[in-house]
Amino acid sequence: MMAAACREAGLNLPVLDAVGERIGLDETLSKIRSHQPPVVVVYCSWGTLESDCEAIGAIRRAFRTLPIIAVGAGIRFSCEELLLAGATHVLLGDPDLALARFLTLASPRPGIHRVRDLMPEAHNHAGLLRDPSLLPRPAWDTVPWQHYGFLTLFGARGCDDTCRYCAYITVQGRAYRPRPAQDVIDEMLWLARTYRPRRIMVRDPVFAHDRSRAMAIARGLAAVRFDTPWECESRPEHFDAALLRQMAKAGCTVIKLGIETADAELLVRLGRIANPAEARHYLAYTARVIADARRYGIITRAFVMVGLPGQTTESVEATAAYLRRVRPAYVHARPYVAYPRVPLGPAQTSDRTQALLPPLQAVADECQVRSTRPPSLQQRVRRRLTRLWLTYT
Numbered sequence: 001m002m003a004a005a006c007r008e009a010g011l012n013l014p015v016l017d018a019v020g021e022r023i024g025l026d027e028t029l030s031k032i033r034s035h036q037p038p039v040v041v042v043y044c045s046w047g048t049l050e051s052d053c054e055a056i057g058a059i060r061r062a063f064r065t066l067p068i069i070a071v072g073a074g075i076r077f078s079c080e081e082l083l084l085a086g087a088t089h090v091l092l093g094d095p096d097l098a099l100a101r102f103l104t105l106a107s108p109r110p111g112i113h114r115v116r117d118l119m120p121e122a123h124n125h126a127g128l129l130r131d132p133s134l135l136p137r138p139a140w141d142t143v144p145w146q147h148y149g150f151l152t153l154f155g156a157r158g159c160d161d162t163c164r165y166c167a168y169i170t171v172q173g174r175a176y177r178p179r180p181a182q183d184v185i186d187e188m189l190w191l192a193r194t195y196r197p198r199r200i201m202v203r204d205p206v207f208a209h210d211r212s213r214a215m216a217i218a219r220g221l222a223a224v225r226f227d228t229p230w231e232c233e234s235r236p237e238h239f240d241a242a243l244l245r246q247m248a249k250a251g252c253t254v255i256k257l258g259i260e261t262a263d264a265e266l267l268v269r270l271g272r273i274a275n276p277a278e279a280r281h282y283l284a285y286t287a288r289v290i291a292d293a294r295r296y297g298i299i300t301r302a303f304v305m306v307g308l309p310g311q312t313t314e315s316v317e318a319t320a321a322y323l324r325r326v327r328p329a330y331v332h333a334r335p336y337v338a339y340p341r342v343p344l345g346p347a348q349t350s351d352r353t354q355a356l357l358p359p360l361q362a363v364a365d366e367c368q369v370r371s372t373r374p375p376s377l378q379q380r381v382r383r384r385l386t387r388l389w390l391t392y393t
Contacts, residue, residue, distance in 0.1 A: 236285065
């Protein structure tokens with residue numbers, strides 16, 4: 001996105017994706033040396049702070065006078081560390097549009113620069129982009145995206161739900177800011193036509209938060225018989241049978257569901273439900289969503305957390321038992337990480353988290369075996385009939 005905005009501003013900057021190109025620091029430095037750029041921009045995040053600081057330090061030692069600009073929506077919590085590592089400038093806030101503006105400044109002073117000062121009309125007080133529809137289409141041609149096997153698309157930023165653990169809101173904010181449905185449809189068609197990816201991953205934190213908008217996107221894609229597989233994520237209660245059916249017709253093949261836990265008390269503590277009495281309905285509804293997705297040929301990936309504050313062995317075992325009953329295609333058990341300013345509190349120790357993991361890992365392994373088993377003739381026929389039914393009804 002930053003490369004596209006820079007291109008629109010007349011700044012054609014080479015892009016180096018060390019992860020995508022699978023290169024280490026030495027080769028990264030060699031490529032920088034061959035390009036001889038007037039400035040280096042390093043995209044950073046809170047979760048990769050240690051390796052980001054290591055990279056910035058290596059660049060600083062190799063190029064003593066080269067300006068190094070650290071950018072990234074999540075670096076507001078680590079500005080000083082990045083400056084100490086060797087960055088000359090830190091751009092605080094969403095850099096998508098602001099980087100191009102910053103690069104046109106004449107000799108900006110070293111230190112921290114806020115994007116809201118550069119482009120106050122486009123950013124709020126926290127430096128978050130007010131309207132994602134202002135963004136240009138990504139310049140995927142500048143990076144080796146084929147190494148990832150898919151392309152991504154952001155149709156919305158932010159989430160106004162009340163979860164007390166979520167890292168998304170620390171980076172994107174609590175205000176839900178969607179792009180128009182037609183804008184998303186047009187970009188998906190453009191991605192398929194221009195790059196022909198094997199699949200498209202829609203990275204909205206809550207794709208189906210606005211049901212009417214999600215339905216409009218699905219109907220628009222189905223109307224043109226969109227055939228590039230795509231996937232999305234949202235809370236379980238955002239989906240229903242009618243929406244899932246339309247999404248399947250539109251080419252959606254995977255949904256990711258943040259279930260987190262089946263423990264009623266923990267669900268309340270996480271901010272997923274208001275009181276323990278709601279847990280039974282919430283978990284039953286989630287089970288129906290998984291069953292409906294299966295009915296329409298959509299794979300479900302269920303995400304749960306381990307190491308949550310107050311989580312016990314009994315809680316984890318209850319969650320594993322629930323997952324066995326509802327049978328998502330895949331289960332992903334992730335250690336809880338307490339991102340800055342999340343109100344839930346610190347995670348349990350690494351040793352305790354590892355001790356809690358086995359019941360969830362066991363059900364994840366069971367799902368993996370079941371889902372990767374070659375389908376029987378009956379299953380293949382059923383899938384084919386489902387696809388025909390969705391296409392012509």
